[in-house]
Amino acid sequence: MDIEGRRILLPGATGVIGGALAERLHAHGARLAMTGRDPAALARVAAACGGPPTRVVDAYDLDGCARAPEWAADGLGGLDTVIVCIGVAGFGPVPTVSDAVAEHLFTVNALAPMALLRASLAFLPRGGALAAVTGAVVDTPTAGMADYTASKAALSAWLSAVRREQRRAGVAVLDVRLPHVESGFSQRAVAGGAPSLPQGLPVNEAVDVLIEALTADPPPGEPRPDRPHGATGRPHA
Template sequence: MKISGARILVPGATGAIGSALAEQLHQQGARIAIAGRDAAALTRLADTCSGAPSRRFDAYDLDSCAGTVTWAHEALGGLDAVVVCVGVAGFGRVDAVGDAIAEHLITVNALAPMAFLRAALPLMPRGGVVAAVTGVVVDLAPVGMADYTASKAALALWLTCVRREQRRKGVHVLDLRLDHVESGFADRAVIGSPPSLPRGQTVQEAANAIMEALKSEK
């Protein structure tokens, strides 16, 4: 897609990857709306992006996620893309994680991105793009990360099905399956500590990869 002039919503824009992506989109001429949980970070990012419209949401409130899409559509006068960078990490063997944490991971990592994109799909023009970050864990299925991996895998498979559904309409559906990123994300896990991991890509490299994925969709 052509970035310059595109109207793009970035949920999760207060995270490291979402923030870097929002700044790149703005620098390359996109008209962006940003959404996240951290009000202070949203204010700083909006200032950096020439007063981009911003809104707080709670990923655990799926109505809040869907409502943010409606808000962005009105604020920008339409939407050409929604790129969801929402997520939370969690580590530990299944007998130590517990049902409450498992539900939290599934809600934030799968149901919330689904809610954003489900609300966005009826608003997308032909050639529009909906995308969400999953991760290489979907392919690796590492020990000690079953519930986290399951939440990301659920989103990845959902995106695959939606891609097939949207083919006739001409809407592009992207699974942004990033490699491990040195963003501090794993250190903010809701449970457990991350396993020993090889050095990952930088936040800027991850944002660059997302930009290239967006630009590749014609």
């Protein structure tokens, strides 16, 4: 798909990857609406992107997440694409992870993206797209990251089912499985310390993967080729 002129809702624009993606999409001519939980950071990203509509939304507020697509469609005069970049890390052996931490991980990494994407379906036309960043952990579960991995895997499985449901409607559903990225994400964990990780992908290269996933156009029903560095974007089953 072409990005220029596309009306895109970007939840998680205040994160390192989300902010970098917002600037790249703006440079490609996209019309953006952005959400994030940090008002100051959201204002900075918006200023770098020509002052698009913004809204403060905390991922833990599922009702607020569900209302964001209608707000974005009103502000942009419609909605073509939603790219969810929200997420939170959490680490530790299973016995050390509290139920409260597990609930937080599943809410932010799975339930919030689901709420955003579910509500977006009412506004997307044929040719629209839903996308979410899951992670390479979906394919390679790692000790010390069980609950985090499970939350990302839940979102990935949900995307796979939605992809099948939306095929006839002509809405692409992308699961972008980024590898570890040098964004400082693992240092901002809600609990625990990150296990030893390999050198991560630079943020600009992670954004390259996201842009490639958004702009690739395989024939209907054909598998999308593997993404660089193990990341996968899959608009078709």
